[in-house]
Amino acid sequence: MAETNEGIRLQKVLANAGVASRRVSEQLIVEGRVRVNGAVVTELGSRIDPENDLVDVDGTAVQLDTTKRYVMLNKPTGVVSTMKDERGRDDLRRFTKDWEERLYNVGRLDADTSGLLVLTNDGELAHVLAHPRFGVTKVYIAKVDGRVSAQTVATLTRGIELEDGPIAADKARILDSSGDSSLVELTLHSGRNRIVRRMMAAVGHPVVELVRRQFGPLHLGTLPVGRTRELTKVERGALLTLSRQETDAPPADGVETPASEEQETS
Template sequence: MNDQAPEGVRLQKVLAQAGVASRRVSEELIVAGRVRVNGSVVTELGTRIDPENDLVDVDGTAVQLDATKRYVMLNKPRGVVSSMRDDRGRPDLRRYTERFEERLFNVGRLDADTSGLLVLTNDGELAHVLAHPSFGVTKVYIAKVTGRVSAQTVAALTRGIELEDGPIAADKARILSASAEGGGSLVELTLHSGRNRIVRRMMDAVGHPVEELVRRQFGPLHLGTLPAGKTRELTTVERGALLTLSRGGPSTPSPENP
């Protein structure tokens, strides 16, 4: 941290430019001891920092100081592959990134037949960290499956089942709806595993093949009402939550093909 260097930028100005709060409110946050620079609380309003190298957080949530970084949420439709260029000529992610000046790429992957939340960014470091297998990012899926799912099946999913590549257990599982007429069931699964097509393989293993699958949540991000095929930029709060997760080290999964 560079307190006195004239080339530094005042901390309250940096916070305001990052969209955290107005400069006046940012000053109040600093005086209240709610701002840290490189892990140390800073309460001096004259403090200057280097926005390119110093790490800042407010109330424990990281602040993105690099204005060149862009973070976009996509509700990926079925049939689109999680690639910027598919060598088989299938629909890919370019159609959603072409309007952005920055060269965006996806954080992890969703299988072509799976829809839902996918993050697009030009922040290579964050993308690498969050997609690394040593992380356990929680992901929430809603699966439409064949057959009527029982409470016993849900218990088996959370207790753990054996797959060809080893045991797996859902963090949480619950039945959203189950048709008495055999019209299938809706099941919500929460997982931190990044294993390939894991949701489909788990539901196959318990006798309820997946007909449709959507990822509703990725770590702190929620899909909400974003329509299929649409994008939106992450809010300041969402960016901060994602950065906080990425700075937390290997405690958070590789969003590979579910």
Template sequence: MSAAESGDTSSPGQRLQKVLAGAGVASRRVAEQYIVEGRVRVNGTVVTELGSRIDPEKDLVDVDGTAVQLDATKRYVVLNKPTGVVSSMKDDRGRPDLRRFTAEWPERLFNVGRLDADTSGLLVLTNDGELAHVLAHPSFGVTKVYIAKVEGRVTAQTIARLTKGIALEDGPISADKARLLDASRDRSLVELTLHSGRNRIVRRMMAAVGHPVVELVRRQFGPLHLGTLPAGRARELTKVERGALLTLARHEAGDSTPPGAPQETE
């Protein structure tokens, strides 16, 4: 039990309202109001004592159910990975890799999961190993949204097949959601929402229903959206985005899974 949970104001640590203010949640006075109103939890327990102290290096804090980043050494970056770049910080075959996009940050960042060289879109870069494990591990099933340009005219029946389920060589698979965005005689745009971590799953699904992928972009990863970020550009997550990402990671981490399984790749 932390000092905050026990209400022990003599314990070492920092005052909760000071930590919240330092994390940019609100001014210290407003943070005190949040605490009194029961809107702040420490390690899952509501704390209402203004004298409560916590250890920012060990305790987990959330406000109104949204996680608060207390460790300022952790960096969270979103990249719009262009095609032709491999999802690696150092490619042993000399191909273009992710190092060119991380030069402006002093921390040693690494990618969460992978995108194929031929696939563009949202890729998360971080130095937070615990969060990366939760987000990339297939067993946690974080939702991803893709836009696929495919060959041929996709019909409503094909969309229904994608959500109902199709058979692949490594077992059946179904999209959480599928939506036809545009269709012509030669090309169609399909939006697929998946939580699967199986390799090249979008390409294999679309090929199985007779519409090979021509171009593929990942537009969303969990609570993060690519938005208008240009290809080849990276930016730090906003405070709101960090909170949403950490909240998701903490929620998913409730189901402990041993490391070692392969990361998702598309």
């Protein structure tokens, strides 16, 4: 609720958002570390509208809308990335029942892929994270058949031709290559259907297991398979910062059309 028709004092907004105490928030403002709608604000009497104004501290966005929920899930294999599967397969509903808000998945992982999936009720942020035109990076670890060579890694980053056009990994490296299998880490910003599996198959190393370890600024860390947790204040700030930056930026080069996002993306 606004203090006056002109809005709420900026230091109070920062304190309510959990950035710092009101006294420390005042210091941040005076030091020129706070921006409102992209402009530095140093006046302690400044008032803002938390519902419409965008605030960041030291370049990191501050979440002012407390009705928005952001949850990380380590999706198990065998679960489809939808809130209700028409074919009766195991879906995401059991992972969202502990929250009052109606949460939805951001993008998809196919049923055979485990790893980091974001659940939220923030439609604007979900659009930026999932839409192919913004090219948010994802990091996967793939266990593949055969011993992957340095030459193969070079091929993946240089680019290969698939049936739906050329594709190149942003980064690729071998984590382990011994025996009859290898562990490969791939960084991609593509949203194409089952892209990691198709890339590895194209270079002669079919995927045996696949997990997404990173999505944009978020890292799966030690979150057990099948468990959820709310994002931390730092993680929420990183996501919101990314969302605002990507919204203002031109589309990423070589990113697919929006239609491809309707497919399962790994």
